[in-house]
Amino acid sequence: xxxxxxxxxxxxxxxxxxxxxxxxxxxxxxxxxxxxxxxxxxxxxxxxxxxxxxxxxxxxxxxxxxxxxxxxxxxxxxxxxxxxxxxxxxxxxxxxxxxxxxxxxxxxxxxxxxxxxxxxxxxxxxxxxxxxxxxxxxxxxxxxxxxxxxxxxxxxxxxxxxxxxxxxxxxxxxxxxxxxxxxxxxxxxxxxxxxxxxxxxxxxxxxxxxxxxxxxxxxxxxxxxx
Numbered sequence: 001x002x003x004x005x006x007x008x009x010x011x012x013x014x015x016x017x018x019x020x021x022x023x024x025x026x027x028x029x030x031x032x033x034x035x036x037x038x039x040x041x042x043x044x045x046x047x048x049x050x051x052x053x054x055x056x057x058x059x060x061x062x063x064x065x066x067x068x069x070x071x072x073x074x075x076x077x078x079x080x081x082x083x084x085x086x087x088x089x090x091x092x093x094x095x096x097x098x099x100x101x102x103x104x105x106x107x108x109x110x111x112x113x114x115x116x117x118x119x120x121x122x123x124x125x126x127x128x129x130x131x132x133x134x135x136x137x138x139x140x141x142x143x144x145x146x147x148x149x150x151x152x153x154x155x156x157x158x159x160x161x162x163x164x165x166x167x168x169x170x171x172x173x174x175x176x177x178x179x180x181x182x183x184x185x186x187x188x189x190x191x192x193x194x195x196x197x198x199x200x201x202x203x204x205x206x207x208x209x210x211x212x213x214x215x216x217x218x219x220x221x222x223x224x225x226x
Contacts, residue, residue, distance in 0.1 A: 001085050005053040006214040031063040034078040037143045042068045050213050076173040076216045082130040089218045111155040124165040127152050131172045139172050140183035153193040157200045170206040179223040180206035195226050
């Protein structure tokens with residue numbers, strides 16, 4: 001997954017979830033934040049960030065914030081990119097082979113899962129979650145309470161009952177981490193739902209990514225600790 005027209009900047013402030021003030025080439029610019037999570041440990045005053053420039057006159061903002069340097073880590077924080085990298089990864093023959101159908105944004109009961117996939121003998125629903133929260137090499141999800149996430153996990157369990165396979169894939173938007181675990185302190189209900197889903201046969205996976213200023217690609221599996 002490649003980005004175009006990447007510029008380096010310095011984070012100033014985040015007035016709300018959707019915009020950030022970033023200094024680019026000595027000028028303060030208003031940037032769209034492509035992640036509605038809290039990201040407080042990432043977007044600290046003075047942090048080096050990366051933005052994608054878009055010259056579409058119909059857009060309200062010219063720049064989108066897509067990456068940040070935290071310590072020595074390059075972290076992608078574009079929550080819209082994780083589905084794209086999983087789609088590319090699967091199309092390259094990873095996780096599921098002999099795919100005959102891959103349908104993004106597929107409805108099931110009261111949820112809309114990120115992918116529905118068929119092979120000759122299998123029918124599979126997949127939900128994808130991006131992960132940017134890291135501390136001492138351990139990455140966690142979520143970084144804010146997510147009732148929507150709990151609903152998705154519970155309905156993946158219903159998929160199993162109806163004879164489908166079900167996956168939840170946590171895309172860690174950085175590399176060189178120790179393991180993934182649910183963020184019990186932030187949202188205990190999500191952690192409990194994930195534990196129950198594992199017992200009910202939902203496949204819970206985590207993968208890390210090779211992240212550069214202008215690209216992100218899935219790298220390898222990461223240990224999951226429920």
